[in-house]
Amino acid sequence: MTGTATLLIQRGAAGEAPREERFDVPFAPGQSVLDGLRWIRAHADASLAIRYACINANACKECMLLVDGRTVYACTTRLEAREMRLRPLANKPLVRDLVTLIAPPDERL
Amino acid sequence: MTAPDLSADVVVIGAGGAGMYAAIEAVRCGARQVLLLDRSLIGRGGATVMAQMTVAAATPDRHGDNAEHHLRDTLAAGRGLCDPRLAALLCEAGVECILEMDAWKVGWARDGTALRKVQAPGHDRPRCVYVDVLNTGPAVSKALRAQVQRVPEIRRIGDLLVTDILVEDGEAAGVVGLDIPRGCAVTIAAPAVIIATGGLTRLYARNSASANMGGDGYGLALRAGAELQDMEFVQFFPIGHLAPRLIGMDPIMWDPFRYKLGGRLLNARGEDFLARHDSAEQSGRYTTTRDVATQSILEEVAAGRGSPSGGAWLSFRHVPEAKLREAFGPVIDRLAANGIDLTRQDVEVTPIAHYHMGGIRATPRMETAVPGLFAAGEAVGGANGANRLSGNAITEALAFGREAGRSAAARAASVPSRTALGSAAAARDLVEAQGRPGGNPAAAVEALQQVMTRDVGPMRASSGLARAEAELAAMAAALDEAPPGVPAPHDMARIDWFDLRQCLPVAQAVVQAALARTESRGAHQRTDHAETDPTWQVNQVQRLAGGALALAKVAA
Numbered sequence A: 001m002t003g004t005a006t007l008l009i010q011r012g013a014a015g016e017a018p019r020e021e022r023f024d025v026p027f028a029p030g031q032s033v034l035d036g037l038r039w040i041r042a043h044a045d046a047s048l049a050i051r052y053a054c055i056n057a058n059a060c061k062e063c064m065l066l067v068d069g070r071t072v073y074a075c076t077t078r079l080e081a082r083e084m085r086l087r088p089l090a091n092k093p094l095v096r097d098l099v100t101l102i103a104p105p106d107e108r109l
Numbered sequence B: 001m002t003a004p005d006l007s008a009d010v011v012v013i014g015a016g017g018a019g020m021y022a023a024i025e026a027v028r029c030g031a032r033q034v035l036l037l038d039r040s041l042i043g044r045g046g047a048t049v050m051a052q053m054t055v056a057a058a059t060p061d062r063h064g065d066n067a068e069h070h071l072r073d074t075l076a077a078g079r080g081l082c083d084p085r086l087a088a089l090l091c092e093a094g095v096e097c098i099l100e101m102d103a104w105k106v107g108w109a110r111d112g113t114a115l116r117k118v119q120a121p122g123h124d125r126p127r128c129v130y131v132d133v134l135n136t137g138p139a140v141s142k143a144l145r146a147q148v149q150r151v152p153e154i155r156r157i158g159d160l161l162v163t164d165i166l167v168e169d170g171e172a173a174g175v176v177g178l179d180i181p182r183g184c185a186v187t188i189a190a191p192a193v194i195i196a197t198g199g200l201t202r203l204y205a206r207n208s209a210s211a212n213m214g215g216d217g218y219g220l221a222l223r224a225g226a227e228l229q230d231m232e233f234v235q236f237f238p239i240g241h242l243a244p245r246l247i248g249m250d251p252i253m254w255d256p257f258r259y260k261l262g263g264r265l266l267n268a269r270g271e272d273f274l275a276r277h278d279s280a281e282q283s284g285r286y287t288t289t290r291d292v293a294t295q296s297i298l299e300e301v302a303a304g305r306g307s308p309s310g311g312a313w314l315s316f317r318h319v320p321e322a323k324l325r326e327a328f329g330p331v332i333d334r335l336a337a338n339g340i341d342l343t344r345q346d347v348e349v350t351p352i353a354h355y356h357m358g359g360i361r362a363t364p365r366m367e368t369a370v371p372g373l374f375a376a377g378e379a380v381g382g383a384n385g386a387n388r389l390s391g392n393a394i395t396e397a398l399a400f401g402r403e404a405g406r407s408a409a410a411r412a413a414s415v416p417s418r419t420a421l422g423s424a425a426a427a428r429d430l431v432e433a434q435g436r437p438g439g440n441p442a443a444a445v446e447a448l449q450q451v452m453t454r455d456v457g458p459m460r461a462s463s464g465l466a467r468a469e470a471e472l473a474a475m476a477a478a479l480d481e482a483p484p485g486v487p488a489p490h491d492m493a494r495i496d497w498f499d500l501r502q503c504l505p506v507a508q509a510v511v512q513a514a515l516a517r518t519e520s521r522g523a524h525q526r527t528d529h530a531e532t533d534p535t536w537q538v539n540q541v542q543r544l545a546g547g548a549l550a551l552a553k554v555a556a
């Protein structure tokens, strides 16, 4: 089974009016939302801002975002062959696109 | 001249096990101000937090262990190429660090009051401590983070990508980095700089570690004038997960399974082939070292006996369900969520890039060739020679971190921090430069990974290595002189450009050293030079000379 996952992604930096962009991502079962986002960066739009380190392991805790309104880790959420709406965390200051300022205040400049 | 944005006695680049231990020790040894920097979150961005298995340390125990026994095993695994002074530091100081971690409540598993120890492959007795269940790395990271937070002299700064080390009058003088959320340059002055950036597994398409492991420290060291050694020795983890696709599972997850329950490696014909490659291995036991296991799997694949996705089958079907559940209950549930039932189904595994034996050449005091520049942890080459024993890497991170912290504090006590930096302007300008917009540096990183995976894996030959050399040279020539676009908050394309700038010379160093070593030894297997050649019991050392990599042999 293969198909297409459609990611509707909120774009824009802090202070800009957010806009939604649509990306069609080739889909194979078992992939994660993060796989889809990384595919977009390598094949469609390298400027998409996301953050992640461990990719798979649920260890770095950097990839948190909202998928269809739910707070999840992008690396442990399954990509699905449907429209999925991706937003940055609502309770953290926005940096850009799907990236928010998640470092504790005493651990950043 | 540039006035620094920040100054410190000691700057530590990388907040993994090595960097955090270094920061703590530097303050204990008199440093008044330490900056602990990381491109990600403090204590979360590297390999340390991902470790699952065990940590080797010859703490006094009923098995009669001592550092000499550990050293003997480490040197044997290193196939004649270890720097014995560094290996001894790992084995001796490692014991003290493991006991100190215990005092810091890391939570090593115990039998009564004694530390519980297991015997990992290549160790002559049970020597490896761990934290249950599969929690070693997170526990080590958490314990160190808690200690770091208690030291007011340590300032922690995440989201800061260090892009250059400043060298003035031939000595380390500080660093320049990219403040990722703002997109601007930061200049830091310090008479002592410690590189604790971990390894280079990201150079390969399939790897076990985080996206931050692009070999930054090796690139930083080369550009600063320091030397690298043993760069041809990349350790592959033999049974990385290959198929079916799993989410929420670490790709090296199968090791503890195989370890505790004796999983069997099978080829396409269902043959348990390890015994054929390693006479010491008995079916289902787990004694084969990583280099031999990796080679065995790849030879099966090359002979047309691989699994459908190009690896080997790993089977637990002989293990009763109750036993599986008892050992790995929660993991069995996560596997079920991925549609996998180990009592009925095998999985496919393949060697994946896991750890780097090579790295920055350092003395047992963790000094590099550049005064004031130190290295620690996986960033250092030499302790593990041509092959690392499992469990030695965390010990190395802690022991070398502690040593680097001491040396850096001693240096800072005698050399003041500079108030103006003559060398910072160029590095700052690069961070804030305007480059050609567009291009796709994320795709370029993937292309580099493909080249390394295809031609510079555990089995190499001169034809493939020469092809990789040419392709990497072309990629280096094609890299723009400035990051794409203009400085902007969290600009991934610009970050990718800086990563490529570090990755490319580091990948080239691996290829150059692998091409030059016309023999097979440990993690470096040349299909066109299959024998180990005693005249090659030498280390290869590399540095930048006039912009090109220069390679020399030195007696091991």
Ligand SMILES: Cc1cc2nc3c(=O)[nH]c(=O)nc-3n(C[C@H](O)[C@H](O)[C@H](O)COP(=O)(O)OP(=O)(O)OC[C@H]3O[C@@H](n4cnc5c(N)ncnc54)[C@H](O)[C@@H]3O)c2cc1C
Pocket (backbone or CB within 6 Å): B013, B014, B015, B016, B017, B018, B019, B037, B038, B039, B040, B043, B044, B045, B046, B047, B048, B049, B050, B051, B052, B053, B054, B055, B056, B136, B137, B160, B161, B162, B163, B196, B197, B198, B199, B208, B209, B210, B212, B213, B216, B217, B250, B252, B354, B355, B376, B377, B378, B379, B390, B391, B392, B393, B394, B395, B397
């Ligand atoms: C999945 C996995 C499992 C493992 N299991 C074990 C095990 O069971 N036992 C064992 O002994 N070893 C194990 N290892 C190896 C071991 O974890 C590592 O060798 C060790 O943790 C390295 O520690 P470190 O402090 O040197 O580097 P790391 O922990 O990797 O930390 C390096 C830090 O530097 C930061 N950094 C990198 N570049 C820059 C830059 N340019 N600017 C700022 N910051 C930067 C990174 O973000 C990272 O946080 C495992 C490794 C992996 C990947």
Ligand code: FES
Pocket (backbone or CB within 6 Å): A051, A052, A053, A054, A055, A056, A057, A058, A059, A060, A061, A062, A063, A064, A073, A074, A075, A076
């Ligand atoms: S990428 Fe590390 S937790 Fe998701």
